Amino acid sequence: MRYAYDVYEDRCPTRLVLDRLADKWALLILDRLEGGPVRFNHLRRDIKLISQKVLSQTLKKLERDGLVTRTVTPTVPVTVEYALTPLGRTLAETAAALTHWAEHNMDAILASQAAYDAARTAQ
Amino acid sequence: MRYAYDVYEDRCPTRLVLDRLADKWALLILDRLEGGPVRFNHLRRDIKLISQKVLSQTLKKLERDGLVTRTVTPTVPVTVEYALTPLGRTLAETAAALTHWAEHNMDAILASQAAYDAARTAQ
DNA sequence: CTCCTTAGTATCCATTGGAAACCATGTTTC
DNA sequence: GAAACATGGTTTCCAATGGATACTAAGGAG
Numbered sequence: 001m002r003y004a005y006d007v008y009e010d011r012c013p014t015r016l017v018l019d020r021l022a023d024k025w026a027l028l029i030l031d032r033l034e035g036g037p038v039r040f041n042h043l044r045r046d047i048k049l050i051s052q053k054v055l056s057q058t059l060k061k062l063e064r065d066g067l068v069t070r071t072v073t074p075t076v077p078v079t080v081e082y083a084l085t086p087l088g089r090t091l092a093e094t095a096a097a098l099t100h101w102a103e104h105n106m107d108a109i110l111a112s113q114a115a116y117d118a119a120r121t122a123q
Numbered sequence: 124m125r126y127a128y129d130v131y132e133d134r135c136p137t138r139l140v141l142d143r144l145a146d147k148w149a150l151l152i153l154d155r156l157e158g159g160p161v162r163f164n165h166l167r168r169d170i171k172l173i174s175q176k177v178l179s180q181t182l183k184k185l186e187r188d189g190l191v192t193r194t195v196t197p198t199v200p201v202t203v204e205y206a207l208t209p210l211g212r213t214l215a216e217t218a219a220a221l222t223h224w225a226e227h228n229m230d231a232i233l234a235s236q237a238a239y240d241a242a243r244t245a246q
Numbered sequence: 247c248t249c250c251t252t253a254g255t256a257t258c259c260a261t262t263g264g265a266a267a268c269c270a271t272g273t274t275t276c
Numbered sequence: 277g278a279a280a281c282a283t284g285g286t287t288t289c290c291a292a293t294g295g296a297t298a299c300t301a302a303g304g305a306g
Binding site: 172173174176177199200201 | 263265271272273
């Protein structure tokens with residue numbers, strides 16, 4: 001064990017973190033916030049098909065984890081800005097590697113899926 | 124857009140990949156396979172609290188995506204070995220960054236959660 | 247007075263996830 | 277010779293999560 005924590009252990013708190021990180025919406029949100037603070041409805045429009053409920057819930061969890069800050073400005077209507085904390089920024093950089101991997105290796109995966117499905121259907 | 128794909132688009136196939144990657148079990152399995160091929164029940168014992176059903180389903184999806192190979196050896200009882208493909212290896216390296224981030228930054232997150240909860244309970 | 251915006255919450259239903267039991271095959275144990 | 281154990285799963289059931297939709301409050305525009 002290289003660190004004080006071990007993700008393979010069920011009682012290890014890193015599992016809780018992994019639960020949070022292993023969330024497609026959380027990853028997309030962190031990725032989206034890397035360019036600077038973004039408002040609630042802006043996030044909703046940018047991240048296609050995310051529901052308000054899930055966006056709200058995910059942001060709350062990220063805030064609780066100290067990864068994003070929530071800043072309310074009493075304009076009319078009220079504006080709420082979400083931004084990465086320094087800790088969140090380090091995670092966003094790590095998470096960006098995943099989304100970039102997905103964008104890079106999409107073709108290989110689609111080809112593999114097609115071959116896999118063809119092999120079963122042919123039987 | 125830097126690549127032909129864009130994770131923010133709902134119709135983009137990268138979303139499907141992100142769904143796959145953004146799975147705590149898939150990440151743990153890929154991470155676990157980095158050291159070499161592992162058998163089904165060995166994975167089950169190593170990754171604490173994963174159910175057989177979910178392990179089986181996740182491995183099938185990873186195989187379909189061309190990330191792991193499944194090799195059956197007709198011993199008695201039959202042995203089934205799972206191993207990373209070259210593509211899977213590149214992903215496992217990327218995913219490892221996430222699990223290591225979790226192990227590294229656990230303390231900061233637990234502290235933030237405690238502060239967050241204390242602030243609400245105090246009211 | 248009505249509609250539009252903001253940032254959510256409430257409600258309902260479908261899908262997913264986990265726990266446990268079951269299966270086929272064959273070896274060892276009693 | 278029957279019971280128990282190993283392998284690698286599948287099946288079944290229930291609880292939890294996710295998504296679609298509708299609704300809220302506060303104020304500005306027409």
